[in-house]
Amino acid sequence: MNKLTKDTKILIIGLGVIGGGYAKALTYSGYRHVRCITKNASDIDYALTHGIIECGSTEPDAELIADSELIVFALYPTVFIDWIKKYRHLLKSGTVITDVTGIKGGIVYEIQQLLGEDIEFISAHPMAGREKSGVEYSSAEVFRGANYIVVPTERNTEAAIAICESLGEALGFARVTRLTVDEHDRMIAFLSQLTHCIAVTLMNSNTEPGLEKYTGDSFRDLTRIAKINDLMWSELFLLNKDALVSEMDAFTEKFVQLRNMIANSDQEAIRSEMRSATSRRELFDKPKNN
């Protein structure tokens, strides 16, 4: 196998908002053997009722695991590592493993080490999410227009990378690309983790009563992501600590520079910062066709 077919046996472990989105996207596009293992029976009931899985179990069912060609772990990072430590003996030689974890350096090498030589873990990051949790909020639509990033290490084979890329295509992502672990983690520290740190700080730095009566869309936009799953995001922050702290320091340095330009009434310097920002922001506009 170096590409998924509609008959590939795919097991999703963790049927939450992302795992559920995978089950929907794959089933809707004709994959016949999408199975799941997830801890709540009610999530399996939901998935069976909605016809998005072939079968499921609330336990790490040895037979289901052994009968899988591709296993997708859609768990919180530390739960994923614990699962592998506890149940790796159930994984059949030759099975390809992938994931949906939002950081890479903090987990990929450890998982690859734990799995040894005969089970290949090829890591991936579907850059799409929702602010709510749970399979009932999952959607296949969130992947359209989004990026699917495959993050190989030197231990990965081209065959497993190709399978992982074909999963991204099967899920309906607009772009499937590759990054190294370091590139991925620096990118995510800046574009995603830093922005969440800023939103959280904004909500906590001025708590004067009544401000909400005067808020406009700018403040709402900057703090939308301050509604945050504290367990998952604190894990992601800590597993990517070095890259995140470095982006936070770079931001603080630039921010304090701007603060000093304002304190010194250096209008020309302020205007020059604003013009760079305005011109660079154009690069980040949404493509018109999305």
Added chain:
Amino acid sequence: MNKLTKDTKILIIGLGVIGGGYAKALTYSGYRHVRCITKNASDIDYALTHGIIECGSTEPDAELIADSELIVFALYPTVFIDWIKKYRHLLKSGTVITDVTGIKGGIVYEIQQLLGEDIEFISAHPMAGREKSGVEYSSAEVFRGANYIVVPTERNTEAAIAICESLGEALGFARVTRLTVDEHDRMIAFLSQLTHCIAVTLMNSNTEPGLEKYTGDSFRDLTRIAKINDLMWSELFLLNKDALVSEMDAFTEKFVQLRNMIANSDQEAIRSEMRSATSRRELFDKPKNN
């Protein structure tokens, strides 16, 4: 006069995106004598063609100014102050003056001082805007659902305050409220100016090529306002320097605290910050009926 009527003679000075919105909102709701003074003849042509003014001039026309009961200054802050210095002799005793300026302490006292006793300046801030400039992008719709803030000083009379409040209502704002100069400027420093400083800094703090290929909606939301009119906003920042620098310092302090929690792997402290942010953010949700 202590309330606008459909026959009140209203002169808008500066027909840009906000002044133009005022002309549209007032004319559409039946005000018969909306006039303007603005420097480009093409903007007057636009306004006449679209039927949103009764008449207009590109010069500080003495007759038009003397024939006004209410004058709305919709100019950049420093241009507003310069105009008053140069042309205040054209203002007729008893005329009520208002404005749309985004900061107050830096202009209100100076303008009131310049105008003396017989011409009353009652300041106001329509909290609605667009990212584009020019009368052709103006809209009466942006005021619906938004806040109109009247900012009186001890020199203002209840009669002028009432006229200014009735202007906010005539324009279609959802809420017309009063704040003191200090309350207004601290609120705006936090909710609006600080958020623009953050967006500008985010665009300039990591300029690695290619990042735009991976961006998602969070980063786009946090930097939408980084496309900024550098002349106007640098003026607004400098005229509200003390309040803004103080909000920037408070933000930096909280941000560095979070940075240190992450550097020290203090997961419980991080989660507690996230939970406060999540719960406080709910206050800022858009009311369902807007």
